[in-house]
Amino acid sequence: MISHDLKNKVVLIGGGAKNLGGLISKSFAKEGAKIIVHYNSASTKKDAESTVAEIKKNGGEAFEIQGDFTNANEVAKVFAEGKSRFGKIDIAINTVGKVLKKPIVEVTESEFDSMSDINSKAAYFFIKEAGKNLNDNGKICTIVTSLLSAYTPFYSSYAGTKAPVEHFTRAASFEFGQRGISxxxxGPGPMNTPFFYGQETPEAVEYNKKAPALANFSKTGLTDIEDIVPLVKFLVTDGWWITGQTILANGGYTAR
Incomplete structure (x- = not known):
């Protein structure tokens, strides 16, 4: 029998310190999960510590751990430490990503390499380590982007380096399926977080707020992180029968 709740589940969250990852960390902890809060660098250490402190204050269990996910050995280290501390890992959710809005002719080789490392390589080795370390009947979920279905300029290095994750997901679902792992x-739409606003002009922000079909029923017109957490929770609990799929959650911003 597959358990469909989060109580006593151990959840490793890549980029679990703030924004969407932080809300997943805190929301899952409230439902009884034990949380491994990964953060990338010193710049997010305080966010990770704050998220862990809030979880513990509310009676939950969590710890923070740093790791540069562009290095496969660092990904393995985070999984190994999580398994050592809690004895198991049941669910692995990767929210790590980097956005760049720039015409193709202006993207440098170093910028492309960085985007590829963070959006593709990190996701691949996260899925690999999850497949090696998760219990049978575990769950893996990666955050990508609704731009995978968009016809738009300037995001070639962002959507283009997130696109391989769709195939990583399909392949892993087939390979891990015999162990009950989904x-x-x-793929969220533009989210109401600093991750979105950093590279957008005021005009682009206003366009994106009006673009979704359901924009008039949203607090901001954008995708709010509160809209994504329940979907992720569903996919790693009751929605376990969904596997190998990329779900676009964007209020009608893009569709396939």
Whole structure:
């Protein structure tokens, strides 16, 4: 029998310190999960510590751990430490990503390499380590982007380096399926977080707020992180029968 709740589940969250990852960390902890809060660098250490402190204050269990996910050995280290501390890992969710809005002719080789490392390589080795370390009947979910279905300029290095994760997801779901592990990806629309605003002009922000079909029923017009957490939770609990799929969650911003 597959358990469909989060109580006593150990959940490793890549980029679990703030924004969407932080809300997943805190929301899952409230439902009884034990949380491994990964953060990338010193710049997010305080966010990770704050998220862990809030979880513990509310009676939950969590710890933070640093790891540069562009290095496969660092990904393996985070999984190994999580398994050592809690004895198991049941669910692995990767929210790590980097966005760049720039015409193709202006993207440098170093920028492309960085985007590829963070959006593709890190996701691949996260899924690999999850497949090696998760219990049978575990769940894996990666955050990608709704731009995978968009016809738009300037995001070639962002959507282009997130696109391989769709195939990583399909392949892993087939390979891990005999162990009861489901593997999914979620593609939010532009989210109301600093991750979105950093590279957008005021005009682009206003366009994106009006673009979704359901924009008039949203707090901001954008995808709010509160809209994504329940979907991720569903996919790693009751929605376990969904596997190998990328789900676009964007209020009608893009569709396939």
């Amino acid at each position: 593997v999914t990806a979620v």
